[in-house]
Amino acid sequence: MASHKNPGNQVTSAQGTHRSGTSSQTQTGDPELDARKRALNEVFGLLKLSYHNQFNAAFPDVQTLNHAKRLWLESLSGFTPEQMVAGAKRAIRQCEYLPTVHKMLQLCAEGENGLPEPRAAYREACNAPSPKANFKWSHPAVYHAGRAADWFFLANNPESSAYPVFAAHYKKICERLMAGDKLPAPEQVQLEHQQGQPLSKSENAKKLAELRARLKI
Incomplete structure (x- = not known):
């Protein structure tokens, strides 16, 4: 079933309800994956609050946002939920511009070795x-x-x-x-x-x- 826009950037599908903010996504039955999805929602929520105009320009509609979330979830699969959220907070402190996936990989990795921007x-x-x-x-x-x-x-x-x-x-x-x-x-x-x-x-x-x-x- 195709996704559609509705208030609060909510996305509905045959599997359930998704939000682009910090709310949890559809449960998958995999606790680890569900935790990472919740963390990713928190990451995008933090980035939206901090890079509002840039965020809306990069993800102008729900379809683009959902595609980006799937890409980020796959790309950041090597990090724990805690490292993902820490990477977003590190971006807010260090980066003037909305981070790319490549930049987020570096920011998440910094938690392991302490490398500054x-x-x-x-x-x-x-x-x-x-x-x-x-x-x-x-x-x-x-x-x-x-x-x-x-x-x-x-x-x-x-x-x-x-x-x-x-x-x-x-x-x-x-x-x-x-x-x-x-x-x-x-x-x-x-x-x-x-x-x-x-x-x-x-x-x-x-x-x-x-x-x-x-x-x-």
């Missing part, structure tokens, strides 16, 4: 005081990405130039973590850049070009 990681790396190794990092990946990008470079270049370099390193490190690699905690080293004479514009430009060439960005 790239822009937040960049700001943490730039604002951390020296010595960097002594700072209480939200995750070692932020420290290692900052170190790979070069602390002095990050401190002496505008965000428009420095962020892409940092983000490229951070992405590679996160991918390694997602693949199962382990990162060591920051070690007390004597390799941090000390206060010195700022680089000239030509030196900065040369260093940036070398980094971009190495990272292929």
